[in-house]
Amino acid sequence: MKKLFVMLVPLLFLTGCSSSSTWGWYVINPMTASGWTNVKFLISGMGDTIVISLIAAVISIALGLVVALPGLAKHRGWRLLNRIYVEFVRSIPLLPMLFWVFYGLPIIFREMGLDIPIDPFWGAVITLALSDSAFTAEIFRAGIQSIARGQTEAAQTIGLNYLQTMRYVILPQAIRRILPPLANQFIYIVKMSAFASVIGMQELTRRANELVVTEYRPLEIYSLLILEYLVLVLVISAGVRWLERRLGSDERN
């Protein structure tokens, strides 16, 4: 406790140095006209945060599955491909990856004679999806490996090919088991989408930063920001619970 305090004090001091040393909750008091305007401004970033995260999560899940499958192959070459992707991608910190995608990719595209502009929205989506896909791939691999070998063998003996076996026998069972870790990753994406503020996306964190600059009330504004992410995460959790019940992952077997 004392340690935490010692760490927090300079932080409070630093962030608060442009404002006074007292609370100033009026900046986000919805009962006043100016406070309400501020709150509305902050909350209006919600849409971009949600859309960026959702699209990134969908791409990450699809990509993760595609990356996971060679990791389960008998052939060492395929497994090596999987390892290289996972180890490489999951080691890249998000911020440099974001710069690479946003500023680097267009240059590469141009050198290849392609004219594919990358706006902040897609820059953020691609970065989040790529970065997360390495983790999703590992979740899929573990989930598929946890399904007993006999299931694959039974599917083969009734004539199903590889893709049919995955689609109808293995994945429906694996999905129930990996839903909780996938939900974790989704929550992680939502929080990491804050990095999109760096390249100019008007999502939650960017709005908060902008308001801080004009209002000089970082503590109060970031408190509301934390609350906004909390609400998002709680909604996601409730959604995942509902999905788990529907898929029956809460029952044993």
Added chain:
Amino acid sequence: MPAAAIELRSVNKWYDTFHVLKDIDLSVGSGEKTVICGPSGSGKSTVVRCINRLEEHQSGSIKVDGVELTNNPQSVAAIRSEVGMVFQQFNLFPHLSVLENLTLGPIKARGLSRQAAEERAMHYLERVKIPEQAKKRPGQLSGGQQQRVAIARSLCMEPKVLLFDEPTSALDPEMISEVLDVMVELAEDGMTMVVVTHEMGFARRVADQMIFMDGGEIVERGTPEEFFGAPRSVRCQKFLSQILQH
């Protein structure tokens, strides 16, 4: 003499350096029933699993209905469509209903319509005497019922040969006979069967050919009369006296 449904010629298989199958020769005529027994680890499962390519053999040849098993995916697919398999652990799909377990193969691998597949499924569920369980999940059934569903699932693919790998070993004693009864009926209807089992009553009743394996070799083979009456090898005599004590 009818063409052999299954023909193994000096089949050898290694797991790394471990020689698990040694020069296996085996011929099963169409409509014949072969029972394989032997101590644990003798390679019984491996033989059966090689016949439908769940395992690969390294030398020798395996022919099913005249088609030789090679790495060619077409030969594997051709043979899998002729050969059904029933596992010790049932291996039913727990997320699907009994009916869906039975129709999955016919619909996806054979291209049957859902209606035709369901009619076929109900036909075979009646044959294994549990049509009333069609809507349940496998987890809601007893072990004996699950194994009968597994047999029906194989039959829905209308195979020419059925392989059984210790189909009653995971069952409580009171459920063994309900599964064996179904197997006896199948045998009487003329299905070609290769059965790994230690149920010697069943073997006496249906087997045309008895095989005893030990250490990866076929040590003894013959008709049930020869086999139970006067086993030639010491290993087989010892094995029989052990399991017949029960």
